[in-house]
Amino acid sequence: MTTASASEIAKAVTSRKLSALEAIEAALARIEHYDPILNSFTDVTAGRARAKAREVDAAIAAGKNVGPLAGVPFAVKNLFDVKGLTTRAGSKINRDLPKATRDATLIERLEAAGAILVGALNMGEYAYDFTGENVHDGPSRNPHDPSRMTGGSSGGSGSAVGGALVPIALGSDTNGSIRVPSSFCGIFGLKPTYGRLSRARSFPFVASLDHLGPFARSVRDLALAYDAMQGPDPDDAACTTRAAEPAAPVLAQNIGGLRIALAGGWFQNHLFPEAIEAVARVAKALGVTRVVDIPEAERARAAAYVITTTEGASLHLDRLRKRPNDFEPAIRDRLISGAMIPAPLVDRAQKFRHWYRAQLLELFKSVDLLIAPATPCIAPKIGQVSFVLDGVEMLVRPNIGIHTQPISFIGLPVVAVPVPLDPMPIGVQLIAPPWREDIALRVAYALERMGAVSAPPPRGL
Amino acid sequence: MSADMIDDYIASVGAALGLPIEDAWKGAIRANLEVSLRMARLVDEFPLPDETEPASVFSA
Numbered sequence: 112m113t114t115a116s117a118s119e120i121a122k123a124v125t126s127r128k129l130s131a132l133e134a135i136e137a138a139l140a141r142i143e144h145y146d147p148i149l150n151s152f153t154d155v156t157a158g159r160a161r162a163k164a165r166e167v168d169a170a171i172a173a174g175k176n177v178g179p180l181a182g183v184p185f186a187v188k189n190l191f192d193v194k195g196l197t198t199r200a201g202s203k204i205n206r207d208l209p210k211a212t213r214d215a216t217l218i219e220r221l222e223a224a225g226a227i228l229v230g231a232l233n234m235g236e237y238a239y240d241f242t243g244e245n246v247h248d249g250p251s252r253n254p255h256d257p258s259r260m261t262g263g264s265s266g267g268s269g270s271a272v273g274g275a276l277v278p279i280a281l282g283s284d285t286n287g288s289i290r291v292p293s294s295f296c297g298i299f300g301l302k303p304t305y306g307r308l309s310r311a312r313s314f315p316f317v318a319s320l321d322h323l324g325p326f327a328r329s330v331r332d333l334a335l336a337y338d339a340m341q342g343p344d345p346d347d348a349a350c351t352t353r354a355a356e357p358a359a360p361v362l363a364q365n366i367g368g369l370r371i372a373l374a375g376g377w378f379q380n381h382l383f384p385e386a387i388e389a390v391a392r393v394a395k396a397l398g399v400t401r402v403v404d405i406p407e408a409e410r411a412r413a414a415a416y417v418i419t420t421t422e423g424a425s426l427h428l429d430r431l432r433k434r435p436n437d438f439e440p441a442i443r444d445r446l447i448s449g450a451m452i453p454a455p456l457v458d459r460a461q462k463f464r465h466w467y468r469a470q471l472l473e474l475f476k477s478v479d480l481l482i483a484p485a486t487p488c489i490a491p492k493i494g495q496v497s498f499v500l501d502g503v504e505m506l507v508r509p510n511i512g513i514h515t516q517p518i519s520f521i522g523l524p525v526v527a528v529p530v531p532l533d534p535m536p537i538g539v540q541l542i543a544p545p546w547r548e549d550i551a552l553r554v555a556y557a558l559e560r561m562g563a564v565s566a567p568p569p570r571g572l
Numbered sequence: 573m574s575a576d577m578i579d580d581y582i583a584s585v586g587a588a589l590g591l592p593i594e595d596a597w598k599g600a601i602r603a604n605l606e607v608s609l610r611m612a613r614l615v616d617e618f619p620l621p622d623e624t625e626p627a628s629v630f631s632a
Contacts, residue, residue: 440600449604449608450585453612460615461627468627
């Protein structure tokens, strides 16, 4: 049962074939054995997890319904508040903050559904990262080749699920930080519509672009976690007032009537052969040949870049004044430069965002789902600075997220699906209209059943 | 802007914001700022109607 899916664990625990405590002990043993390779965890909450597991087992013994994730171990990027831990957000500076007094909303909701938190996960400092490297905690490592990046900034989340240490993890995505690690680590990731899932009691980065979401090794697990976390939350000003719209019950619905197209232009450029192959496999499995142009996607990426760097600088301005030497140097320098963008240019980026959103909403009148690459390449080597693409040497860090940024810029829901190429997997984005996570999840489920996408066993362990 | 002008700009804005900037960081800050300004220019040169609302609309 050590690498069982969340739904298998929940079924076994609910039917008392497995105790929640056994499920947690198996996860803790796997973490102890493999995390020295992966460096995905920064905190293992074993005592809390065992206590919660005993509660779940007692409730089941008493005949109570403990929820659809009974006994399922999960872990969270260390920017989520975990009661009793300091929310470090990948930084050194935040370790001086008081310990959190209450769990993040999404942790509370997963545990209300029977899941059990086993720890907090490594991440790029303050989430301003696409690599999964961290100067304070060391890099999280790719489960298929530990010499390679996990992608970031939710690097530990990608590594822990890709390495099957836990079946479900949570992360955040401002410009691609769920979709990039999903791609590099060969797992499924959901970046929901902006505002769908509460961000209450998580450390922010860019308020107008921050999303939280789940990672899993199957679409059903992804949907189960997503469904358990939905619903309004007055503690997050951006959280929707829409009622939960469960996706798990509709996963197997026929997708034959959906209008699916490949994203053209910007999304078909700057790609290594592996990314082209991955998109082609998904398109072939779905029988899709139609290509639609996404207007001004390159400019959308640029506007997201500008808003990110300025809002990030604003968030950290006082820390940059008082403790500049305690930042990771590359991130400090990026944030300082972000403080220097003239305000009218930021305002124009926000106006462009409004215009771009209107264009995409118009496009979605004739398309139900867009297919696009998640990353231009498979996971680069840890520490790799540049790669050569189309004969041009390019920097790795700023170019990993070029295909994710124009999508999160306007908060569209995306499921990143893993194409298990050899030797390294790579992801593809399934992009739906706002509030239609169900469409992306249904198509992901169909692709999984066809065998076109799957989370490969960790090859590096 | 020339490299010297950007360095002067960084020093001036840094002083206005009260940001301590050590000499050793200046090259990386300049490189980052040049990329950000290039991105911002791409947005700036796109014509938008005067009536365009920003994405961040305040509601009372």
